[in-house]
Amino acid sequence: MTPGFRLAWRLALRDLRGGLKGFRIFLACLALGVAVIAAIGSVRSSIQTGLAREGATLLGGDAEMEFTYRFASESERAWMQREATAVSEIAEFRSMAVLGDERALTQVKSVDAAYPLLGQVRLTPDVPLHQALAGQNGLPGAVMEPILADRLGLEPGDTFRLGTQDFVLMARIDHEPDGAASGFALGPRTLVTTKGLEGSGLLAPGTLFSTKYRLDLPPGRDLATIAAEANAQFENAGMSWTDARNGAPGIAEFVARLSAFLVLVGLSGLAVGGVGVSAAVRAYLATKTETIATLRTLGAERQTIFRVYFLQIGVLSLAGVCIGLILGGIGPVLLGPWIASQLPFPAVFTLYPSALAEATIYGLLTAFLFTLWPLARAERIRPASLFRDAISTRTRLPAPRYLAATALALAVLVIAAIWFSGSAELTLWTTAGVLGALIVLSLAAATLRLIARRALPISRKRPVLRWSLSAISTARDNTTPVVLSLGLGLSVLAAIGQIDGNLRLAISGNLPDVAPSYFFVDIQRDQMPSVRDRLENDPQVSKMESAPMLRGIITKINDRPARDTAGDHWVLEGDRGVSYADALPATTEVTAGNWWPTGYTGEPQISFSQDEATEMGLKLGDTMTVNILGRDITATITSFRNVDFSTAGMGFILVMNETALAGAPHSYIATVYAQPQAEAAILRDLASQFPNITAIRVRDAIDRVSEVLTSIAAATAYGAAATLLTGFLVLLGTAAAAEPARRYEAAILKTLGASRGAILRSFTLRSAILGAGAGLVALIAGVTGAWAVSRFVFETDYTIIWSNALGVILGGILCTLLAGLLFSWRPLTVRPARILRARE
Amino acid sequence: MTDASAQTILSLKNASLTLNGNTGQVEILRDISLDVSRHSSVGLVGPSGSGKSSLLMLMGGLEQATGGQVTALGQNLTALDEDALARFRRDHMGVVFQSFHLIPTMTALENVATPMELAGQEDAFDRAAAELEAVGLSHRADHFPAQLSGGEQQRVALARALAPRPDILLADEPTGNLDGANGKAIMDLLFELQARHGATLIMVTHAPDLAARCDHVIRLTDGRIDPTTGSTATEAAE
Incomplete structure (x- = not known):
């Protein structure tokens, strides 16, 4: 340690004798944020270890x-x-x-x-x-x-x-x-x-x-070697290889993706906590102005001042992170038996250093990012502060070296998040969302203060309103953290609620209007006339569609491995439904190229879905090799079609001309659009006449998907709730910091003859206005985010979920009221003389 | 005030101070020119708001002049940045405040040692102990400011200001928060130590009897040096 740091360390320790009043919220915010991320990471690692350890058993073999x-x-x-x-x-x-x-x-x-x-x-x-x-x-x-x-x-x-x-x-x-x-x-x-x-x-x-x-x-036997051998021999024949190295790839991928998403929600929570951390540091340094100015008078350089408080805050940050790690690391271990009983797959609950390291990195970087600016401003406190309220440097940007350090820390945080989450796109969107929300909320806080100031004249004859507006318009240190922390927490909650609601609406609400009642699969060719007869003559059946159905794997494009052209596109994952047709079906819309002539018997041709073709980089004239029942069929793409998946109707990515596939053994698939009261009879008739036919009720399938969505939404809601809890902690911290000012205000107002009821109404009113303001801005931010996700990611229509919207605004008001009123009681009960005498 | 000679330790040339307040610019000091000779004592007097404390701050580099020049020990203070000013104060100046401004989380001994620690002096605590003894407070070395009386706090502040042996001692109404007996004791001590260490004393005061003990008195009115300021303490203080 250099002499400069030794001196700063000594001064920091002496300064800490003054106690850590106001740092409980600092520690709580940081600890909670770190705990959430550590817990998510620990559960993820527990499942991953369980899957890896039980890979062979899960798979049922090596x-x-x-x-x-x-x-x-x-x-x-x-x-x-x-x-x-x-x-x-x-x-x-x-x-x-x-x-x-x-x-x-x-x-x-x-x-x-x-x-x-x-x-x-x-x-x-x-x-x-x-x-x-x-x-x-x-x-x-x-x-x-x-x-x-x-x-x-x-x-x-x-x-x-x-x-x-x-x-x-x-x-x-x-x-x-x-x-x-x-x-x-x-x-x-x-x-x-x-x-x-x-x-x-x-x-x-x-x-x-x-x-x-x-x-x-x-x-x-080396699994990688044998996998390579098997793939070399049989992959093109439609074989798909899995081994014990990743015995349950579906679960592993699902857990990885969900936990990556949850960690990003956790990071949003940490950002909310960061606002509280920043507010706590500001409040703490405000109490240290005299000490800093005295040290500056005695000859302390700016760097010394920065180091003194950087070391203090650094030690506290480490303490906060450690508390978070203990909670987030040990929590899942203690709850392990219960969590394991809820999971349908194995998990090994223990301490996972990688999960804890991830949370530590996030925690320390967040603490650094949110405390650097207040610390940088502390070194600007001038000795003249001892004589008069020095000119405020609060709004000025910190020195360039601190701006550079901020940019660097942010970059490291984003890179770490990308590395840990494995998704640059999701991380960058989340970062942009959080930063955007922080900027919007800061502007909103400034606007709220401005509106309060402008509205002062209209409150001239309403003293309670006037005191509230006056407090909001002047209390920068109170208004901004409240709007930021609560607003960010509520934004996350609003966005998740709106996205979830819209997704449910898209799946279960809108779909039945356009979706079929049943899918019938495995209909043999010779059964088709009877099936058609039964359905087409039923007046309660509005529509019936059928098509031959085979399954095939696209192995090559233009005679090269398909992934060389189309990368990881989902169409190449596993086998896909493939159909054939002779004449152009009435509902099919060809967007490019030409459908083969009726009765065509030449070389095999493919009509491919337009959207997927664009995503995969396909063009007319490309050849595609499809493995069907172990046999390779190579065909030329001669047309593109519009395929609409949103109606849950029949949609084949790949259709070939009839003679290319008709010789292969295959069955038919049929969709039936019927009145609900006719469904039972249709099922009974077809199932008893053709026992081999399988009926899939669309409503049941939707319910099944909804169940999965419910569990995902529940997991996400827990993450968002942690974010809101952090926001509430920040509110408590802000309210606690504002208590002395409220006590003084109440003392003055009481001296001037105001009743306690009037003062309480004023305190309540300002909390409600701030809460409503934060809720409203959060709602706008959340709805905008949800609209973008619905529109561009899920490609569904967007409707505001009013129950969620109302909940967000009411939640905002309730949170600020609760926090505000908790810290209003003492100011109201203390006698004015005590406060005013102590102030002199 | 004093003869402009090779003995000048502090010099102001047309110095002014304008601050930006909420209601616009406020001229605190205007066109101040003066020289202070080494080892002398100067009293700054004047009504409240006349700019006495601000002038003291300019002299100590605690405030930057917005016009003119402030020179101390041949160093142009207006050309120094904040850190260079801090180092200059550390090496050449001691400051005593009306409100003492001891650091509440440090003991008396640590408060006195701090400026010497900042200067990187290894024997900071030994010298601080000696200085506390000199002000009669060695038995209170481990007490925190809150455990000391006002008079004791100001003696600790005096020890802190004088321990590094500054060339210039700046005092801003050092007895303003003390009762008569304590105030007199502190002033006796202040002048005694100043004389013993040969520091130049510049003191803001409202008390005519204190001003009268200074070699020179400067009276400020509305941010300017009163042209009628006499060269003796009695004239100025009356």
Whole structure:
């Protein structure tokens, strides 16, 4: 330590003897912000560790090869037998479980004798899986998730039907070791044996199903090497490889994305806390003006003054960060057993240094950013302050070196956030949002003061209003932090509430007007005329659309790997629905190129969705290779079409000419637009006539999506609530700092004859005005943000959610009232003489 | 005031001070010219608001002149920045305030040692202890300002101002907050120490008897030196 720092350290320690009054809020703001981020990071790391540790169990083997629409070929099976010590074959598809007139959508998993390679399926009653699946009385057995059994009213020993095959329900599934990794499913699980399905008529060629081959690999086999070998041989045949390194990629990605988003919400909370930190430092330094001016008189240079208070605030910041780390690090460990019981996947709760380091970096940088300017201004306090109120330097910008340090710290914070969140775009938008909100709220605070000043004349005969307006117009140190902290907290809450509300409205509110009632899948070609007949002759069916449906993976564009051209575009992720048509369908709008002539039998052609083509950089004349059922079909893109996904109707990204695909085994998909009262009859008729057909009720699918949204929104709301809590802490700090001024004001007013009731009304009124102002600005900021997200990210219409809007404004008023009134009581009760004497 | 000679330690040439207040510019000092000779004592007198304290601040570099020139020990104070002024005060000036301005979180000893610590002197605390003894407060060295009487606080302030052995001692109504007996004791001590250390004393005061003890008196009226200011203390103070 240099002599200069040693001296500053000595002076800082002496100065700290004066106590840390006013720093409770400083510590609370910083600790809360850091705790939230540390807790989010810790839970994320806990889940990631759990997923990594249980990767193989979640996956159901060391590795998995998945095929769409088909079983593995002989050569593929031979490769698996050669490489693996054990192989288990699983087929998965959706179907209808039928009991009398009751039908329920279910996700069927048919397994072989080797299943599960890892872990155990736990059942009630407690019987071994394969004993259960063997069935009884000559019927194959099945086990299903309790929710499905309850829906159908099935008890163990009861019989139900899948397709044309009866099964005996032998037990309910309590735990499926590889269940979590299956991802989003529309229906609850039913487990049967593949052999038991033979008489069901399901799994026929053209049915929508996928097969998964779980491999147990010899000990020491390098997963990266074998993955590369498998991909080299089979990727182009539509094989998709997963291994224990990332056994549940869907969950891992979901957790990573959600936690990245939540950390950014947490950062917004830290920014709100920063406002409180800044206000606390300002208030503290204001009490130190005399000491600083005295030190300057005695010969202390500006740098010495800066160092003295930088060291003090630095130590306090470290203390705040440490408290936050303890809360955020240990909290999840203590709550671990409870959190684990709420999660459908494994998590290992312990202290994660990386999560704590992330929170530390954010906490320290935020503290630095929000305290640097007040500290920089402290060094400008002149010795002349001892003689007279020195000319205010408050509004002047700090010296260039501090501006540069601010810019540098901000840049480091943003880079750290990008690195930790893994999303530059999201981080930059969040940063811009927070900075923009801070600027707008600062301007709003200035405007509020100006309006209060301008409104003074109209309050001439209303003393209570006048005192309130006067206090708002002059109390810069009070108005600005209140509007900033509360406004920022409420902005985040408003934005999240508005986005969530609009998303729900888009999914569940608007959709039923335009969406079909049912999707029917797996309709065989020979069943189509009967299906069409049943639906088209029903007067309660307004519309029915059908199309052949296959699934394919786009492997190449212009004879090169597709990702070389289109990068990570979602169309290339996994398999996509593919259809074919001869004549141009009536509702199809071609935007570029030409649809093939009717009866076309030449080289395969593709009509591709216009929007996705633009995003992927495709142009007319490009060739595309699509792997369908293990066979590569290369076709030329000859037209682009408009595809509207927003109506939940039928929308195929990729359509080929009929002769290119008609020879491949496939089924049909149909959408039915019917009156709600006709839905049950349609389902009953079609399901009993064609047991292989699976019906997906759109309303159920929407509910399922809504459930997922609800949990995401809940997680986000907790983050936003932490932001608002921090805002409230700042309010308390500001109100506490303003208490001496209120005490003096109350003493003077009482001396002049004002009643306590009138003074209390004035205090209440100014709190309400500030709260309403902050709420209104927050609402405007939140609504603007939500509109932009809805319009440009989700591409949905935007409607103001009035319940949320009203809540934000009322919340603003309530928060400021509560904080303000908490610190109004003492000023009202103290006798004026005591205050005025102490002031002399 | 004094003969302009090689002994001049402090000199003002047409110095003025204008401040920006809420209601516009306020002229505090106008066209002040004077010389103060080394080892002398000067009393600044005048009615409230006449600019006495502001003139003292200009002399101490605590306030920057907005016009003219202030020179101390041959150094043009108007050309120095804030930090250079702080260093100059640290090395050459001591200041005593009416309200003492001891740092409340430091003991008496630490308050006295601070200017010497700021100057990087290793023996700051030894010298501070000796200085406290000189003002009769060695038994109060570990007391904080709030534990000291007004008179004791001002003695600590005197010790703090004189411990670094300044060339110039500036005092702003040093007895203004003290009762008669304490005030007299402090003034006796002030003049005694000034004489002992050979510092130049410039003191703002309202008290005619204090002004009378100074070698020279300057009377200020409305921000200007009263042209009728006499060369003896009695004339000026009356």
